[in-house]
Amino acid sequence: MAHFTVIGLGRFGVAASLELIYLGHTVTGVDRDSKIAEQYVEDLTQSVICDATDEHSLRELDLAASDAVLVAIGEDLESSLLCILALKNLGVKEIWVKASSKAHHTIVSKLGVTRIIHPEEEMGIRIAQALNYPMVHNYLSIGHGLYVVDIQVKSALHNQPVSALLHDTQGVVDAILVKRGRQTFTQLSHDFVLQEHDTFLLCGSREALKLIAPRLV
Template sequence: MAHFTVIGLGRFGIAASLELIHLGHTVTGVDRNPKIAELYVEDLTQSIICDVTDEHALRELELAASNAVLVAIGEDLESSLLCILALKNLGVKEIWVKASSKAHHTIVSKLGVARIIHPEEEMGVRIAQALNYPMVNNYLSIGHGLYVVDIEVKSALHDQPISTLLSKTQGDVDAILVKRGRETFIRLSDDFLLQEHDTFLLCGTREALEQIAPRLV
């Protein structure tokens, strides 16, 4: 279990906070609006009212003890930047920042934060991928042009060996695991038989995964 601090309890900030709690972590939520902070007193581990642009006020929260601090301040660019600078001065090393514009991203990138997030843009990409490949439940970019995709096996692949699916892309796409009910299979041979409704994880380049997409329908 880890402890996180989320600064800015708008829709994005509270969604991230509640999901972290759902995953078993503790979360301190911080907002300068008393009504918003009080609204989530029962939902978060702590909900604190604080002027996040005031370094002295932030110092009292002992944020350096958090595994990471997420700055989820929305459109207020000045407040976001002042908050980040204060966190850096306080020795917080793992700072994640929600950027609301290219200008915001450009400035924040100069401040040495751990990660800059563009939630609307990233969700737009995910929606486009889902529309383009409806057979893919989820996907994750792992860098260097590689992706992990999560698919549900359809009836056309029932009782078919993995080699049938990957025959023309062997080496470009790797089968990671198959989830079948409560069972998980991780050492997958070429003759492993897929069953309808299996959850199948594949890893490969986008080009290779696109090649086999028609076979997943």
């Protein structure tokens, strides 16, 4: 279990906070609006009224003890930057920042934060991918042009071996695992037989995964 601090309890900050709570972590939510902070007193581990642009106020929260601080102040560029500078001065090492524009991203990137997030853009890409490849339940970029995709096996592949799907992409697309009910199979040969409703994880480049996409329908 880790402890996180989320600064800015708008829709994005609240969604991130509640998911972290659901995953078993503790979360301190921070907002300068007393009504908003009080609204989530029962939902978060701690909900604090604080002006995050004021370093002296932030100092009282012992933020350096957090495993990470998420700055979810998206629209107010000045407040976001002042908050980041205050966090740096307080010795916070792990700082994640929501950026609302390219200008915001450009400035924040000069401040040495851990990660910059573009939630609307990232979600837009995910929705486009889902619309383009409805058989792909989820996907994750792991860098260097590689993606892990989560596929729900359809009737067309029922009782088919893995080789029927990957026959011309050997060494390019890797079969990682199959989840079948409560069973998980990780040692997958090309003779492994898929069943309808299996969850199938594959790893490969976008081009290689696009090549096999028509076989998944």
